[in-house]
Amino acid sequence: MIIEALIGGVLIGIAVSFLLLFNGKVLGVSGIISDLINKPIHNNYWRLFFVIGLLISPFIYNLYKPMPVPTTTTNNLMIIVGGLLVGLGSRYASGCTSGHGVCGIARLSIRSMIATITFISFGALTVFLMQRVFV
């Protein structure tokens, strides 16, 4: 489990490094997606290609072995609420797990460290409340 986590992290780090050192861009997925839907496609092609890469990665993984099936644990209403909050919140914060949590901390940004601590804390609090209070 730890080995897979470490290997996964190295792959994420390699992706960040390539996008930065070749293209000069910071790999922040919420920013990439929101620019893709909100800005004209002109000068936006790299974002489209990045998202296509994300979408085809499971096909490539499946050539090696079947990808573990994701399991969601909540009802449709909560899925919608969660999705809206993730979309809106990541834009207000100008970043999510990749932009703040990986890239921001890697460039030693205090702003990103504070963002990361905040979303992990609120995430943990939410899970606690959902498990203890609502169930």
Add this chain to the structure above:
Amino acid sequence: MSSLIALFAGIVFGLGLIVSQMTNPSKIIGFLTVGKHWDPSLVFVMISAIFVSYFAFAYAKRRRASFFNLDFEIPKRTEIDKQLIIGSALFGIGWGIVGYCPAPAITALFFGNPQTLLFVGAMLIGMYLFRVINK
């Protein structure tokens, strides 16, 4: 060429998420669960991702431009304001409710699970709402 790098980065990033099982919401919920059932995987993913990325950002700092001679677009903001904290808190709540952040949700679309589709749809609406509210 920069589109090809973006495609490569998307694929490698996606593979990193799959290998470390970050595409599985129950792994994220496990990480956000305080107590003896805590799943530390995400910590190891972040440690190795940040470790690799750190060297890329440190190297980028010493260069004038990227390998493709493109300007580095690295965030310069340092302020810790209300927007950052509230945004991160909202993001964390949504992340805790479902267990998806933007990249894993896009990657997990592969399975065609209706709840993943619902989440991505709501997330895109959330990002769009941010633009509408902040016009």
